[in-house]
Amino acid sequence: MLSLHGKIVAITGASGGIGEATARLLAQRGATVVLAARRAERIDAIARDIREEGGRAATCVVDVTQAGDLRRLVSGAVEQYGRMDVLVNNAGIAPISPLADLDTEGWTAMIDVNLRGMLNCVAAALPVFREQGSGHLVSIVSMAGLHAVSPSMAVYAATKNAVRTIHDGLRTESTDGVVRTTAISPGYVSTDLADSMTDPHIRELTRKNMDAMGIPPAAIARAVAFAIEQPGDVEIGEINVRPTVQA
Structure with missing residues (x-):
């Protein structure tokens, strides 16, 4: 196993x-982590836990739909630690529903968080990566970004597929070895993602599927660590991680 000691990693x-699982695991493996989210009390508590266990962690309140927040996250990491090696673009929502429901507010929210949030990460991090000569963008995408697994997932799947496409575009622009990109697509994971689903039937079905087959968030965190731990001349472009029982 390669070491993460000395890596500065920001996580939305x-x-x-x-x-959270990614922040805890990377800190355990020696990285300095900057936790970013809207819930200040929650990320502060997680950072305290990490520090009490001997890790290094800082926090930054961020709404990924606001480009200025991402710039503040990146510039703050550079100011405090001298560089930022990895940005994990993890923030996402899934207010999924059938297209016939015409939930235009939900569509807009998914586009803003899942897609525009990722672009805001790119805009904030890419100049820093270029200036320092290296950097790694990791995005938590979704198996839904490979194909729409449910009729109700059309817009959600579209945002996730767009993230994968942008990743591929950034990869083709980065063959000079400066910027690495990794898209990690989870299947069912036991998280609170269902809380953002507005359709009660879909929300309940999703929770049942998570209870029945969901793997722990730590499984995805290990995939993130694997990609980051590779030497600089190795890029893990895509990783799909799903329960063995998921079709």
């Missing part, structure tokens, strides 16, 4: 689920 959506 770090107040719970995959983001």
Whole structure:
């Protein structure tokens, strides 16, 4: 196993689920983590836990739909630690429903958080990565970004597929070895993502599926660590992680 000691890693959506698990695991493996999310009390509590266990952690209140918040996250990490090696774009929501429900507010919210939030990460981090000569963007995408697994997931799947496409575009622009990109697509993971689903039937079905087959967020955190731990001349472009029982 390669070491994460000395790596400075910022993580959006770090107040719970995959983001929290990733922050805890990377800190355990020696990285300095900057937890970013809207819930200040929650990320502060997680950071305290990490520090009490001997890790290094800081926090930054961030709404990924606000480009200025992402710039503040990145510039703050550079100011405090001298660099930022990895940005984990994890924040996401899923107010999914059938298209026939015409939930235009939900569509807009998914586009703003899942897609525009990712672009805000790119805009904030890419200049820093270029200036310092290296950097790694990791995005938590979704198996839904590979294909729409449910008729109700059309817009959600579209945002996630768009993130994968942008990742591929950034990869093709970065063959000079400066910027690495990794898209990690989870299947069912036991998180609170269902809380953002507005359709009560879909929300309940999703929770049942998570209870029946969901893998722990730590499984995705291990995939993030694996990608980051690779030497600089190795890029893990995509990783799909799902329960063995998921079709």
